[in-house]
Amino acid sequence: MDDIYDLRSIFLGEDSPVRDLVISSLEGTPLEESAGSIAFAAGTFAVVNIVFLMLFFSQFAILWIERKAVARMNDRRGATTALRSLWVGENGVTAGEWWNMLPFGAGVPVGAVNRWLNKKFGNRDENFATVDRVNNRSWMGYSIFPGFFQNVADGMKFLLKEHMVPRRADKLIFEVSPFLIVSSTLLILGIIPLSSGIYATNPDLSILYAIAIFGIAPIGVFFAGWSSNNKYTLIGGIRSAAQLTAYEIPLLLTLLSVAVLSGTFNIIESIHFQHSAGAWNLFLMPLGAALFLVTMIAEVERVPFDMPEAEAELVEGWWTEYGGMRFGMLFMAEYIRTYAACFLFTHFFLAGWHLPFQGTISQIPLLGDAYVLIPGAIVVLLKSWLVFLVVFVWARFSLARIRTDQILEFGWRMLLPLSVLQVVLSTLYRLFLFDPSGMKDTAAGGNAWMIPGLEIPMLLPLLTTLLWLGVFFLLLNDEDKDAAPDRMYHVYTLQPAGTHTPGKD
Amino acid sequence: MAQMWITMGPQHPMTHGLWTLRVKVDGETVVDTEAELGYIHRGVEKICESRDFTQVTPYCDRLCYVSAMTWANSYIYAAEDLLEADVPERAEYIRLISAELQRLASHLMWLGAFGPDIGNLTLMTWCMRDREMFLDLLQELGGSRMHYNYPRIGGVKRDMPIGFADRVIAKTKLFEKRLDEYEMMLDESTIWLVRLQGVGYANAEEMVNAGVSGPNVRAAGVNYDVRWAHPYSVYDEIDWEPSVEKPTSVKGADCYDRYRVRMEEMRQSCSMILDALNKIPGGMNTNYASGDEMIYTKAPTRAPEGATGFSNYECTRGASQFYIQGGGDGRGKNPYRLSIRSPMFITIPFVAKTMIGYKIADIPAIMGSFDPCIGETDR
Numbered sequence: 096m097d098d099i100y101d102l103r104s105i106f107l108g109e110d111s112p113v114r115d116l117v118i119s120s121l122e123g124t125p126l127e128e129s130a131g132s133i134a135f136a137a138g139t140f141a142v143v144n145i146v147f148l149m150l151f152f153s154q155f156a157i158l159w160i161e162r163k164a165v166a167r168m169n170d171r172r173g174a175t176t177a178l179r180s181l182w183v184g185e186n187g188v189t190a191g192e193w194w195n196m197l198p199f200g201a202g203v204p205v206g207a208v209n210r211w212l213n214k215k216f217g218n219r220d221e222n223f224a225t226v227d228r229v230n231n232r233s234w235m236g237y238s239i240f241p242g243f244f245q246n247v248a249d250g251m252k253f254l255l256k257e258h259m260v261p262r263r264a265d266k267l268i269f270e271v272s273p274f275l276i277v278s279s280t281l282l283i284l285g286i287i288p289l290s291s292g293i294y295a296t297n298p299d300l301s302i303l304y305a306i307a308i309f310g311i312a313p314i315g316v317f318f319a320g321w322s323s324n325n326k327y328t329l330i331g332g333i334r335s336a337a338q339l340t341a342y343e344i345p346l347l348l349t350l351l352s353v354a355v356l357s358g359t360f361n362i363i364e365s366i367h368f369q370h371s372a373g374a375w376n377l378f379l380m381p382l383g384a385a386l387f388l389v390t391m392i393a394e395v396e397r398v399p400f401d402m403p404e405a406e407a408e409l410v411e412g413w414w415t416e417y418g419g420m421r422f423g424m425l426f427m428a429e430y431i432r433t434y435a436a437c438f439l440f441t442h443f444f445l446a447g448w449h450l451p452f453q454g455t456i457s458q459i460p461l462l463g464d465a466y467v468l469i470p471g472a473i474v475v476l477l478k479s480w481l482v483f484l485v486v487f488v489w490a491r492f493s494l495a496r497i498r499t500d501q502i503l504e505f506g507w508r509m510l511l512p513l514s515v516l517q518v519v520l521s522t523l524y525r526l527f528l529f530d531p532s533g534m535k536d537t538a539a540g541g542n543a544w545m546i547p548g549l550e551i552p553m554l555l556p557l558l559t560t561l562l563w564l565g566v567f568f569l570l571l572n573d574e575d576k577d578a579a580p581d582r583m584y585h586v587y588t589l590q591p592a593g594t595h596t597p598g599k600d
Numbered sequence: 601m602a603q604m605w606i607t608m609g610p611q612h613p614m615t616h617g618l619w620t621l622r623v624k625v626d627g628e629t630v631v632d633t634e635a636e637l638g639y640i641h642r643g644v645e646k647i648c649e650s651r652d653f654t655q656v657t658p659y660c661d662r663l664c665y666v667s668a669m670t671w672a673n674s675y676i677y678a679a680e681d682l683l684e685a686d687v688p689e690r691a692e693y694i695r696l697i698s699a700e701l702q703r704l705a706s707h708l709m710w711l712g713a714f715g716p717d718i719g720n721l722t723l724m725t726w727c728m729r730d731r732e733m734f735l736d737l738l739q740e741l742g743g744s745r746m747h748y749n750y751p752r753i754g755g756v757k758r759d760m761p762i763g764f765a766d767r768v769i770a771k772t773k774l775f776e777k778r779l780d781e782y783e784m785m786l787d788e789s790t791i792w793l794v795r796l797q798g799v800g801y802a803n804a805e806e807m808v809n810a811g812v813s814g815p816n817v818r819a820a821g822v823n824y825d826v827r828w829a830h831p832y833s834v835y836d837e838i839d840w841e842p843s844v845e846k847p848t849s850v851k852g853a854d855c856y857d858r859y860r861v862r863m864e865e866m867r868q869s870c871s872m873i874l875d876a877l878n879k880i881p882g883g884m885n886t887n888y889a890s891g892d893e894m895i896y897t898k899a900p901t902r903a904p905e906g907a908t909g910f911s912n913y914e915c916t917r918g919a920s921q922f923y924i925q926g927g928g929d930g931r932g933k934n935p936y937r938l939s940i941r942s943p944m945f946i947t948i949p950f951v952a953k954t955m956i957g958y959k960i961a962d963i964p965a966i967m968g969s970f971d972p973c974i975g976e977t978d979r
Contacts, residue, residue: 166725326606330628330960398719399791407613407717407964495791496719498961499628 096370096538098448098471101292102145106138113138143285143295150284150434153476154427157434158246160480161488253423261324261416268322273421275315280428282308283435288363290448290471300360302350305439309394312432313339316403320413331412334499335396335403341506342393342400348514349386352521353443356380362439366447371534372543373454377444378553379524379544382560383517384444386510388486391436393502395429397487399494400502407496433487437479445482448474449540457538467538509571516563524556603631606960610639614964616713617974621952621963628959635952637945641978645938652933653679653753653901661747663940664976666709667916668747669702669738671976674913676751677832678922682909682935683753685899690888691755692834693880694895697768698741698750699833700869700876704775705734706916707866710971711782714859717968718795723782730778733771740764755896765877765884772870779866786859796856800966802954803852811946814918816970819845819861820853826914838875843868855969862971902932917971918943942976 106113117134121127194202194209260266286301288294298304313335320332353376357365369375377384393400404412414425441447448471450456457463497505528544535541546555609620618639624632644663648656660675661668673695680687708731715723735745740761742748750757786792802812804820817824825842827835843864845857853861877884881894888894903909903926911922921941926932951970955963 326604334628401719402961405719405961407719408608408960410613492722493785494720494789495715495795496961497791497794498959500959501794 096367096449096467096536096540098290098292099468100290100470100472103142103292103294106142107135111138113141142293146289146293146295147284149289149293149472150287153480154431154434155243155246156476156480157430157437157483159243160484161491163243163245165484165488165492250423253420256419258419258421264324264416265322268318269416272315272319272322273417273425275318276312277424277428279308279311279315280431280435284431286362287435287438288366288442288447289475291363291367293472294363297361297363301362302354302360302365305362305435306347306350309432309435310339310343312428316413319417320403323413323416325416327409327411327415328413331403331405331409331415334405335413337499338393338400338402338502338506341503342390342510345386345506345510345514346390346394348511348518349383349390350443352380352383352514352518353387355518356521356525358525362442363447366442366449367536369446370449370453371536371541372529373533373535373541374544374553375444375446379556380444380517380521380560381557382513382564383521384440386514386517387440387443390510391440392487392490393506395432395436397429397433398491399497401496402499402502405496433483434479437482437487438475440482440486441475441478445478448472450474454539463538513564513567516567520556520559520563523559528555608963609636614717614967615974616968616972617977619948619972619974619977621967623955623960623963625960628961630955630958630960630963633952633955635949637948637974638978640974644979645940648935648938650934653683653903653935656935656938657751658747658749661749662975663942663979664706664915664917664973665746666973667702667706669698669742669750670706670913670915671920672748673699673751674911674915674920675922676753677911677913678909678924679753680899680909681911682903682907682924682926683899683901685754686897688755688894688897689834690759690880690882691895693876694741694756694760695751696833696835696838697760697873697876697880698738698748698756700873701734701737701768703869703916704866705731705738707862707869708734710862710968714968714971717964718792720786720792723785726778726782730775733775737764737768737771740767752896754899758890759886759888759892759895760884762885762887768873768877772873776867776870779863779870783863793856795965796854796859796969798849798854799958799962800855800858800954800969801849801851801853802950804847807852807950810950812918812950813943813946814914814916815861815865816853816858816918816947818842819847819857821846826912826919830912832911832913834876838872838879840868840872840875855965858969903927903935905932915943915976917973917976918947920976940976940979942979944973944977945979948972948977 101108105111108114114134117137118130121130121133126133194205196202197205260269283305285295286298286304288297316335317332320328320330320335323329353365354360356376356379357368359365359368396403402412403409404414406412409415414422417425450466450469453467456466459466524544528546530543530545533541533543533545544553544556603624603626606623606625607620608623609615610618612621615621620636620639622634622636623630644659648659651659656675656679657672660671663671676695679685708727712724712727712731715721715727738748738750739745741764742750742757802816802820804817804822807817807820808822813824813826821844823842823844826832827840828842843861845853845861845864847853847857882888890896903924905927907926909922909924909926913920913922919941920943923937923939923941924935925937926935947970951967951972955966958966
């Protein structure tokens with residue numbers, strides 16, 4: 096079902112007011128003949144800008160969720176920077192009374208307002224022992240989105256740093272590779288729809304495009320690692336190239352199974368298909384969803400697959416030598432890639448802008464009508480933030496980093512066979528379970544996966560997936576455990592913790 | 601493949617201090633290592649020769665900044681041996697409790713640093729949170745968070761404050777539950793196990809020959825704990841057993857064994873503290889004034905010429921030993937010579953050699969599992 100909030104038709108539709116305005120204002124000028132093209136160009140420019148602004152600003156939520164909200168849940172109250180520290184300052188010291196440095200006394204009103212605010216809402220944190228102890232600049236111990244402005248402060252700091260190229264580095268490649276990484280990362284956002292009417296561009300083969308553009312950054316990483324003239328960056332870059340093959344192939348196969356199931360290589364059509372056919376891909380191919388998440392965590396180089404930047408042994412890995420805003424840009428690019436991965440999961444497996452239980456709730460009078468009025472862009476953003484929080488952040492905060500040889504073993508021995516299994520299963524579902532006559536593009540969606548005699552449409556896919564997973568793990572674990580007492584590369588232990596008391600046996 | 605030397609340190613996340621590990625790698629595999637120590641040599645032993653016996657204690661606090669109490673105690677026992685001082689039993693109990701609290705704080709610092717070595721940053725925040733509880737308790741005794749200057753020759757500076765025992769019991773019991781939480785996060789995580797198991801084998805015989813001691817050697821199945829083998833203080837009066845891990849491989853202890861033995865040691869310390877509080881003479885909820893004969897006996901300030909004092913003490917990282925020669929012409933107030941045996945000074949070069957054959961990613965895991973502390977190493 097199309098989202099009712101259609102940004103593109105406002106700017107680009109046949110009877111859009113923007114188009115009419117442009118055409119009518121060009122009447123009687125030499126540009127009158129090409130007025131249609133100019134209107135299209137202007138509309139596209141506006142749409143692309145709006146979409147990218149929405150994506151960038153919602154990106155702050157991602158940074159905030161991981162680096163502030165969840166981190167503070169671990170650490171209870173950490174130090175924060177609030178907007179209020181402009182007038183209260185840190186520990187009662189404002190930033191050097193910067194307004195006095197403005198020319199011609201232009202800062203006098205700022206100073207007056209600042210003094211008044213300071214007097215009115217001054218730093219009363221000393222009344223709150225715990226708050227005072229960790230140097231919290233929230234208001235009376237409370238703050239909305241604590242630490243939100245810290246990201247802005249960090250960005251400003253990066254901007255003011257000097258740019259240095261290491262001696263004897265390969266200067267050209269060193270300068271080019273951040274641009275390669277950042278620009279290819281931004282290009283991913285171009286094809287990500289926020290709803291059926293809010294997207295920058297929509298090529299027919301957008302799934303293939305997404306994967307192709309995702310695969311460019313590792314080359315930039317390798318370039319950066321090689322050109323920095325540093326042994327840590329070199330090892331980081333080579334690790335990145337080595338693990339590339341281990342996860343890229345399973346990722347491609349997983350997306351192939353999504354494409355097979357939906358019958359299209361286009362992201363928006365795939366979302367439409369999930370709704371019209373009546374089941375999200377998450378329930379039809381849970382194995383594929385898990386594979387996608389695991390390989391995507393490896394693709395965006397986050398814990399537990401962040402060996403290229405393993406900070407314990409490689410200092411900061413391939414980006415050790417980057418400083419200033421180049422570091423900031425690379426850091427941001429990493430988060431944008433993560434964010435894009437969340438969006439792709441939302442679109443491929445959680446049916447994009449369609450609401451949960453839309454089929455049932457939209458049938459209820461009044462409430463159902465109100466339910467489908469929720470803007471699709473909001474639903475997509477909430478879903479992808481949730482995916483980020485529940486999968487990416489949780490994995491990062493509870494898992495350790497695995498070794499390069501272990502991810503290679505994991506990729507080749509487990510991910511690759513499982514993704515092949517998923518392709519076969521999806522093909523079978525599409526061939527034998529799918530019933531095209533059940534497709535319906537209404538608010539309630541269709542029912543194309545229903546098998547006569549079975550009440551729950553997703554039951555058969557779930558059962559077959561579980562069955563084959565069981566067979567796979569049976570075959571995987573069919574090995575002689577006592578043959579390798581050194582337990583190198585093996586996960587079991589002969590005396591697991593808790594089964595014996597050390598010192599007593 | 602071409603081999604290259606990588607210099608890790610003096611500033612490197614793996615070092616946990618200030619030293620250099622030079623690694624020769626063949627691709628990702630370590631083929632040779634070389635440890636360079638001595639970046640923060642402060643000449644503590646020489647400084648102590650110009651201080652009197654009381655003034656030496658703060659310097660010993662600063663030998664290891666995460667386990668100040670045990671190092672200060674270690675010196676105090678040597679000085680008491682030299683000056684032939686008597687110590688009230690209550691003071692011994694308080695020293696035991698404070699040392700075990702310090703052991704908890706130190707092992708938490710180890711675990712908190714070990715987590716990021718493997719890639720788990722949450723462990724750092726959790727361990728710092730729990731370490732804070734014990735630092736608060738130690739602060740109540742010594743008055744500061746890190747360098748307490750708490751034990752005195754012949755007793756302790758002051759008695760436990762009123763309510764201290766209740767807080768110790770509450771926090772220790774809470775911490776025992778937190779330990780289960782840690783194990784839920786770590787021992788049940790496959791990634792944690794594959795990173796630690798089968799990595800960094802250290803043979804018991806080789807370790808004993810090299811002089812490695814403490815939890816590192818107990819992880820390999822050697823039942824040697826100074827507190828148990830040569831009981832000082834009142835360790836023979838309370839119920840406890842050294843925690844010894846039985847390694848699963850003939851090659852010796854791996855990183856996982858060393859991790860386990862420290863976790864068990866934290867449990868052991870908790871129960872020791874609780875037991876000591878129950879058995880403390882004078883009761884746990886009484887407070888004697890400073891200098892009271894229950895907690896302090898005046899000791900002579902001058903050592904006779906030719907006298908020597910020695911202590912063998914189980915520090916958080918192994919056996920620390922002090923040797924003091926007292927007396928001398930007209931300078932009986934100062935140690936003539938003070939010699940410190942640091943467990944980590946012996947361990948770090950040994951660990952550097954155990955890394956050979958493993959991957960670069962295993963270097964922080966192996967180094968972290970031995971719990972290095974450079975303050976005491978360089979002295």
